[in-house]
Amino acid sequence: MTSKEKITFDGINPSPTRFSELNELLINLVISARNILGDNFFGAYLQGSFAVGDADMQSDCDFLIFINEQLTDYQENELRKLHDEIPTRQGHWTQHLEGSYPIASEFKTLKKLDAKWLYIDHGWREMQWDTHCNNCWARWSLREKGITLIGPDPKNIVDPIPKGIMRDEAKKLLINIIADTHSWMPPTIAWGQRYIVTTACRMLYTIKTGEVISKARCIDWAAKNLDSRWLYLLKQVKEDRKLGFDANATPREGSMQEAYSFVKYVQSIGLKKN
Template sequence: MRYVLLGFLLFERYYTFMFKTQFPEMDQLIKELASALQATLGDRLSGLYLFGSLVGGDFDPKTSDMDLLAMVKKDITEAELANLRQMHETFRRAHPEWVDRIEVAYVGVSAMREFKTGTVKIARISPGEPLHYRDMDIQWLMDWYIVQEQGLVIVGPPAKAFIPHITSQEFIASLKDSLLSWLAMAKEARHKGYQSYIILSMCRSLYAIKFGKQISKFKGAEWAMREYSAWADLIQKAVEWHGSSDKSDNLASQTETVKFVVFALSQLGYRV
């Protein structure tokens, strides 16, 4: 706790945070994490960007994750990885309600320039996974498009200074390529929270492909209930189930979830 607070005080001395979300308590939490990152990485931290539900509009303070991209001057070294693990563990102890709810991708400037054409190494901590090295390739394009278009600057210049320009056409093509994987996930989705995630994600994807614009899951659901009225009841249930911690089997709605995914894919020309 002292380590995190010391970093916060040092960082606040030299930087003025200009960002603002709809949740003041989250603003303070993000400032604390940003300060701890600066204390750990120093001037190697080139930029820090918030994206995901906290920016897009679906954020639930009790269940949602916090998604961040940290741009670093060079790839994270083994020594820095160890220091960042200690920093995240200190932050976790100070904020136990955020255990397994923070995702930070640590990406080198050169790695970000090259991810479209090859596989590069980054470091990432995410729900269910400790901080570790992992590969990044073209499949990450959708994430970085969202940061490019909607990312909130915490530290540094706009994210476009680091992300090679991603067109809306590239985003839509990547989104289409990923959609078939949702059917396999739907067939494994036994509880309401997971089913909700799949249904709402499909609604948002259908909207994005039709209009070339990414919106929140809830706004996507509102649109889909009007556009596909036969599925309105199921989509409304998915909205109500959003963030549910109920892990009991809900096989009846699982069957309907699979049917909805098949329907959504058919709207895009897939035959499954």
């Protein structure tokens, strides 16, 4: 197969999600990518929220389209054109695709965590070379929960991630979660408050289990397992998720400080030396 031969729908998972509009978009994405990549196409998958469960209309759709070797200039340029065009289409999900084009051999182990892959952020039209999807979370969610669009079984693509590594990485993120979040999301935006609380819950869950769960489930887990004084905050974060991202929406009065206090509480548990 060459990059000039047109690929059809054959073999592509027709219903990878419960959203028909998104399914149609993913089929189109895979067909377009295969036509561009030709023999360099390896497989296509979903990881992240759609893989671990409970994805909703506020979720990003995290995809991985694997390649066999580094992109040629032609392939990179054509992929950039494709992802520049997708957000101009009508529909909700055209603004919420997020993913990378990793080299399959670099994804298999953790040895290439410094490798940058061609990446598109949700809502963006310009692709970047970035390590965004190059982490243990993406590998774990793909191997253990991944959804195949087309290609080999995910367990044949990535080696198992030791729970100790998952726990260590979660601890690293938990240490600086507030400063790291505010480096790209100002404290004046309500979405950031929810992000900080949810991420703290997810990191603590991973520290406790060595695994990953969805944003919704991690809030429920925290409500059942942490001090009851945080129930109001956790309920607020869960209920406000349906509001989505709004750059003009400010945090509820006192909620950001409550989020900071919650992080300190979670850190006292998750970073405690045995």
